[in-house]
Amino acid sequence: MVTRVGMLGMSDGNGHPFSFSAIINGYSDNGMRHSGWPGIYDYVRRRHGSEFGVGDLRVTHAWTQDAEQTAALCRATSIPHAVSSPTDMLGVVEAVIIARDDHASHRPLAMPFLEAGIPVFIDKPLTLDLDELRWFTPYLESGLLMSCSGMRYAKELDAWRAGQIDHGEMRLVRGTIVNDWERYGVHLLDAILPLMPSRPISVSALPAAHDSLIVVMGDGVPVHIDALGQVPAMFRVELMSSHHISCFDITDNFSMFRRTLWAFWRQIVDGHPAIPAVETVDVIRTLIAGKLALQNRKEVSLGGFDNLL
Structure with missing residues (x-):
């Protein structure tokens, strides 16, 4: 038995269609070498063959906005069918992965599949629009939709996640990342918020040349997040507490993506959300509140969003 998966879309600078498809299907060495994604080729060829494959998933159909890019994806990751339109997959695939990180494309791409009852994974960030979040929420709650950053499953955070470090009383959490808040803040929110004992209540922007919130x-515990813009790759989480100071540098993309895809597969099989809907909603509401805080330079209360969901 094979669960046929459709891989949808491509964003500038984001090779997730190649990463995700390779993790599920395996890859062609020649095809991946010439795919235009040397970083992905480098990390997949360092993995053991046993690390490829996710349950009974198989990417069987692919579409991107560019036919040549779709053909390269199919060659690199042994996808048998390239289609000319996303809706060509309706009635053919049993699940869909939308591997674009330009959030404005997410609802239009996802809508036909969600309305047809087909499970969908949407790359981060799900949306930056509260009305769209309200539209997506029932699908998150029903287990038909999953969306997150792979950093939610980063193996570097396993010791914290498992409670193996006695941190004592938490005083401050810091996250530092490349690029900007709107596209990359979600990485740190997905990494940090699920591990906090309480939910976020407000977001404020700090004076800085980069996005600092x-x-x-x-x-009452503050989570300080800096998106540094164009700097060398940095994905760091620091936890300062009464008993222990921890610093986690997140570098293993392959493992976090593989864990994410396994969680999506379990959601398909079980029919229940792999991530509680409230956690996804909290992450996206915090991301939107941060955007408003940066625009207005005022504290934004998440309580003001409650009547919109």
């Missing part, structure tokens, strides 16, 4: 949690 403070997320205040319900128990």
